[in-house]
Every structure is written in structure tokens, then in C-alpha cells.
Amino acid sequence: EPEVTQTPSHQVTQMGQEVILRCVPISNHLYFYWYRQILGQKVEFLVSFYNNEISEKSEIFDDQFSVERPDGSNFTLKIRSTKLEDSAMYFCASSEVIPEQFFGPGTRLTVL
Amino acid sequence: AQKITQTQPGMFVQEKEAVTLDCTYDTSDQSYGLFWYKQPSSGEMIFLIYQGSYDEQNATEGRYSLNFQKARKSANLVISASQLGDSAMYFCAMKGWTDKLIFGTGTRLQVFP
Numbered sequence: 001e002p003e004v005t006q007t008p009s010h011q012v013t014q015m016g017q018e019v020i021l022r023c024v025p026i027s028n029h030l031y032f033y034w035y036r037q038i039l040g041q042k043v044e045f046l047v048s049f050y051n052n053e054i055s056e057k058s059e060i061f062d063d064q065f066s067v068e069r070p071d072g073s074n075f076t077l078k079i080r081s082t083k084l085e086d087s088a089m090y091f092c093a094s095s096e097v098i099p100e101q102f103f104g105p106g107t108r109l110t111v112l
Numbered sequence: 113a114q115k116i117t118q119t120q121p122g123m124f125v126q127e128k129e130a131v132t133l134d135c136t137y138d139t140s141d142q143s144y145g146l147f148w149y150k151q152p153s154s155g156e157m158i159f160l161i162y163q164g165s166y167d168e169q170n171a172t173e174g175r176y177s178l179n180f181q182k183a184r185k186s187a188n189l190v191i192s193a194s195q196l197g198d199s200a201m202y203f204c205a206m207k208g209w210t211d212k213l214i215f216g217t218g219t220r221l222q223v224f225p
Contacts, residue, residue, distance in 0.1 A: 048211035103157035
């Protein structure tokens with residue numbers, strides 16, 4: 001069964017460094033999303049992406065964040081200058097026209 | 113504003129019994145969807161079931177069913193014949209006319225033998 005994949009599974013970085021989190025959505029899906037979950041808290045929406053542009057973003061998704069679909073398969077989230085409070089699990093998700101969003105296994109980001 | 117409320121931080125159920133996880137929602141959208149996801153201790157988010165606001169019948173997927181009561185704005189998840197592998201966090205979520213899912217705070221379910 002097709003699934004969303006994410007790399008790396010765990011990323012440790014120093015405060016102020018740039019990180020890129022990578023996702024490969026399900027191949028025939030058209031809508032892509034990033035969410036994050038701070039440890040012990042609920043899942044929060046960051047951004048949605050369709051037709052090569054951002055369709056919606058939350059107040060969390062400030063100028064430090066950017067997304068890109070550099071080729072036909074990858075979908076990336078970049079954090080330009082990481083802060084301690086960016087430590088969280090980051091989930092990529094994708095969907096077809098139907099509303100169900102299928103999540104990847106997540107990347108745990110730890111900022112030291 | 114849209115909001116999901118899960119009032120049960122933790123639930124216990126014995127193996128083979130049924131359990132209901134509560135979810136209430138608030139939205140001014142006429143068209144919306146309700147979702148349940150399972151998050152095991154390994155951390156991934158597993159899609160379980162979806163209910164559209166205009167669907168007249170309650171959604172079912174195997175041992176999962178969604179008890180949708182529109183007037184009460186509730187979308188409870190019923191797991192029948194619980195198994196030890198059902199022990200996990202369960203999140204209720206909603207999607208309105210925009211793309212994003214709004215999640216509740218989750219319910220930790222523990223199934224004991």
C-alpha cells in the first residue's frame with residue numbers, strides 16, 4: 001500500500017542552524033501539508049501546498065519557514081534559523097481530492 | 113473559529129470489550145469533515161475513519177465506527193472488540209472549507225488483558 005515517507009527520522013541541530021526536512025508524498029496525491037506536534041501536545045497545522053504554491057499557512061509559519069517541491073516527488077520544509085521552541089515532531093501529509101490526509105511517520109527535530 | 117474538544121485524557125478498556133472515545137466540535141462552516149487518527153507510541157499518525165457533515169449514515173471501517181450526532185456536534189469513535197494493539201493516543205480532527213485539519217488534545221487509550 002502506498003505511503004508517505006519522511007527523512008530523516010530524527011534530526012539534531014544547533015540553535016540558529018538551518019534544517020531541511022524531506023517528505024515523499026503518495027505519488028498520485030495533489031495536496032501536501034506540514035504539521036508539527038510539540039512533545040505531549042496536540043498536532044498543529046503549519047502549511048498546505050497545492051499546484052506549486054502555498055494555499056494556506058498558520059501563524060506559526062513565519063518567515064523562518066519555507067516549503068518547496070523541488071521535483072516531481074519530494075516536498076521539503078526548511079527552517080532557516082532554528083530556535084529551541086522549534087523542537088517538535090514534524091509530520092508531512094498528502095491527500096488526493098478526497099479529504100482524508102495520510103500522514104508520514106514524522107521527523108523528530110531536536111534543537112540544542 | 114473551529115475547535116475540537118476531547119474531554120477524556122485517558123481511558124481504560126478490557127480486551128474484547130467495546131470503548132467509546134468522545135469528541136465534540138464547534139464550527140460555523142456548513143460543510144465540514146471529521147476524522148479520527150491513531151498515534152501509537154512509535155509516533156506515526158494513522159488515519160482511521162472519516163465522516164462528512166452531509167453523510168446521513170455513520171461511517172464504519174472494520175472495528176471502528178463513528179457515532180455522528182450533528183445536532184449535538186459530537187463525533188465519537190467506537191472501537192468494538194478491543195485488542196491490546198489498540199493501546200495508543202487517539203486524536204479527533206476536523207476540516208472545514210479550508211485545507212487544514214484542526215486537532216483535539218487526544219485521548220490515551222489503554223487496553224488491558
